Amino acid sequence: MRHGAPRTFVTGIGPVSGFGLGIDPLWKGLCDGVSAIRPITAFDASGFVTSVAATILPEHFDIRSIVPKSHRKATKVMARDIEIAVAAAHTAVHSAGLTTKGTAEGVPPTIPPDRFGCHIGAGLIPADADELACAMFTSRTPDGKFDPEAWGRTGMPNLTPLWLLKYLPNMLACHVTIIHDCQGPSNTITCAEASGGLSIGESLRVIRRGDATACLSGGAESKVNYMGMLRQTFAQRLARVPAGASGTEAVLPFDPTACGTVLGEGGGMLILETEASATGRGARTFAEIAGFGASQCCCIDTVGGDLSGAGEDIAAALECALDDAQVRPEAIDAVVPFGSGIPSIDAAEADALRRVFGARAGSLPLVTIAPQAGICGAGASALAACVGAKCVAEQKLPARLNTKGSKALGVDADARAACAAQLRCVVVMTSGMGGQTAAIVMRRVP
Amino acid sequence: MNTHGQRTDSERVVVTGMGWVTPLGHDIETVWGALMRGECGMAPITHFDARTFPTSFAAEVKGFDVAPQLKDPRAHSTAGLNSQFALGAAAQAWAQAGLSERPARNMRRVGIYLGAGEGVIDTPNYLATNLGAWDPAIGKTNGVEWAKLGHSLMGAASEIEQEPNMPLAHIAREFGVRGPSYNCLTACAASTQAIGEACSILRGAEADVMIAGGAHTMIHVLGITGFNRLTALSTAGDDPTTASRPFDLTRGGFVMGEGAGMVILETLSHARSRGATPLAELIGFGSSADSYRITDIQPEGRGAAAAMLQALAQAGIDPRGRRPDGRPWVDYISAHGTGTKENDSIETLAVKRVFGELARDIPMSSVKSMLGHLIAAAGAVEFITCVLAIERGMLPPTINYTTPDPECDLDCVPNTPRKAQVDTCLSNSFGFGGQNDTVCVTRFVE
DSSP states (O other): OOTTOOOEEEEEEEEEETTEESHHHHHHHHHHTOOOOEEOOSSOOTTSSOOEEBOOOGGGOOHHHHSOGGGGGGGGGOOHHHHHHHHHHHHHHHHTTOOOTTTSTTSOOSSOGGGEEEEEEEOOOOOOHHHHHHHHTTSBOTTSOBOHHHIIIIIGGGSOTTGGGGTOTTHHHHHHHHHHTOOSOEEEEOOGGGHHHHHHHHHHHHHHTTSOSEEEEEEEEEOOSHHHHHHHHHTTOBOOOOTTOOOTTSOOTTOTTOOOBOBBEEEEEEEEEEHHHHHHTTOOOOEEEEEEEEEEOOOTTTTTTOOTTOHHHHHHHHHHHHHHHTOOGGGEEEEEOOOOSOHHHHHHHHHHHHHHHGGGGGTSBBOOOHHHHOBOGGGHHHHHHHHHHHHHHHTEEOOBOSOOOGGGGTSBOOOBOOEEOOOSEEEEEEEOTTSEEEEEEEEOOO | OOOTTSOOTTTOEEEEEEEEEBTTBSSHHHHHHHHHTTOOOOEEOOSSOOTTSSOOEEBOOOSOOOGGGOSOGGGGTTOOHHHHHHHHHHHHHHHHTTTTTSOOSOGGGEEEEEOOOOOOOOHHHHHHHHHHHEETTTTEEOHHHHHHHHHHHSOHHHHHTTSTTHHHHHHHHHHTOOSOEEEBOOGGGHHHHHHHHHHHHHHTTSOSEEEEEEEEEOOSHHHHHHHHHTTOBOOOOSSGGGSOOTTBTTOOOBOBBEEEEEEEEEEHHHHHHTTOOOOEEEEEEEEEEOOSOSSSOOTTOHHHHHHHHHHHHHHTOOTTOBOTTSOBSOOEEEOOOOSOHHHHHHHHHHHHHHHGGGGGGSOEEOTHHHHOBOGGGHHHHHHHHHHHHHHHTEEOOBOSOOSBOTTSOSOOOBSSOEEOOOOEEEEEEEOTTSEEEEEEEEOOOO
């Protein structure tokens, strides 16, 4: 951290997960050792290698009741990823006790709008299959193929004029910044699962350079849709879950028998705020974002998503984050890794942990949430960051499921119950498909 | 943050390499020559049959083959068009910066920040899958059929290539980059934002060298459809070369382009240490969000003005002041200048809001009149035109300017290039969705 830059605190956390909206149901579920992985009901997924995911249920939230009345009409052009981001931002703002245009219109906001930034990790949002096919069905050749000539001539108006706006990745931030009147620096990071972590890093940089007092920061995605499931299948990331199986035992992070992951829906937004602003308003502080590091893996299989052999690169991000926080590895008391159960990535992460922590890696507790909340795409690292901040605030580690043999990889990830722990610093690290890694050091604020 | 003039050599950020792949050519000299002749890259679309579309023309990249520029083209055999453009532009920038002969000190301190768009959809197979699985009897997609068709018709490589961080992954692999790496996607603002944040990473001492820029193509069925439905594209197709008419009263929308622009940014101290020649210095960056409406720009240009003001403040430039010789401190503005009714008039308003009376003395042209709108890649290409304007003392024109618009009454360098003393430029990019970014670049002086 540069001399003179403000310290940055997490004053609000807004996770959205298969457990529902907010940290309370998520934390309870994680600590109780419950899994939110369940059969996919939004569509018939039985044609895919898995038909389970940690899905958000309709009863978890109703987007229309979350947004202010003035923004209700705009919910019609929200893809699911946008809904998740908006819900997460809503939860984070309330968690931090902030007043924004979105919580109370006409009341002076806690953070001046031009000092309120927003950085959101987003994924590639696929068009709704029903909407697209319904619109295009009349634009087919006699043999059933898409006919661009007919589409251009008569079909195109079948799509609503604002159709594209549901699917641009920056529309997550567009809606969130409008609702909460964030006029400061705003960005959308699209680096797969590392997106949320990189967004938090960017918010930190923006706050440190003095361009914002606070930022809404995180990520959101659901790949629980046709294209998302297909691409993850092609990338050989999904665990095969036979029809009828619950899937709650399918994800085994760092276990020699691991065979892939299960998708989740969700993500999270955090409120990052300068120390001066947070203490000035007497805000509750979950943790300090003490350091951040990022790196790129350029190993031979980067393109295509295989991170095997990338341990050195992941370790580099971790070391940068520790340097930035000015802490030694000994000060880290737990790590929230990607921990997906995808063998090549687990191996790379374990390698990184051994490189940085040496023999201590075998007893450094890992917080593995994928068996319970799945892997939420661009929301994954933001959800992990919410959990990391909660661990620091509660001085507690949630339960771990499924894994039995993590010693083989030299790490501590075997199933166990939740427990109290002394946590000075917790690292959240995520490596995404494409080779980007983000590592965040969260420090306890006494 | 220190403003320009107070920075140390390790905080000063210089441009040492540039490259682009555009509809007017694939190298710096060819494209600059075409811009100086007022040539236009627009023609009927060849990527697909668009004859019946409301817009049937675009500015396509023609005859580009990336292979000769690559060390091992086979390593990038799966690269989509987006990644090919990115690799081509990055290879030029890397070569100009002399990074092969005089390498960076440490590849862990070489990063990448791109504003690259999503890759090209595998349109025939994607649509065949969606149409084949559509069950008109029940008005829903048959999930099992979709999975069956999707798995058999679509392929892993082309699907994974659509992830927006794939150009970044290819570049990392080609050049062995292992430092902090990001991809952002804030629609039309993305690569300006990438250049700005890359600069911030360098100033924060997180890296010594950053490859920054963007790549994008949306010249495909769904891209043109989406913007046609938004009525953002020009439909004046009698002569495509006159369709992009920024600041003209008769303007009717933008023309889609494609391509990439990349620059090598590095700290001055690092550039000196390896004997690299600075081409220009990046002295300011501003980022803001409109926080207004999903579909409309804030009508007073609030967000655009905020981005410009922030960039100028960082550059230590008083927008209302003049140099001792009477010239404004800013000699040229590369406008976002899309050619839509709304953008051009609001951008004009925002520039007046920032510069007051001086606005009339600052030429502001739009190369989108010649290159089309490269969407995520537009900002990087326009940044490069600013560096070239400084280097060569010439301003690129806004072509197709025939009818003055009282709401766009600034000096848009109509129709012919102009010789000028150019020391400092602003480059504006405003994204659909409300993200605004401005960078300020100046002549390098020891």
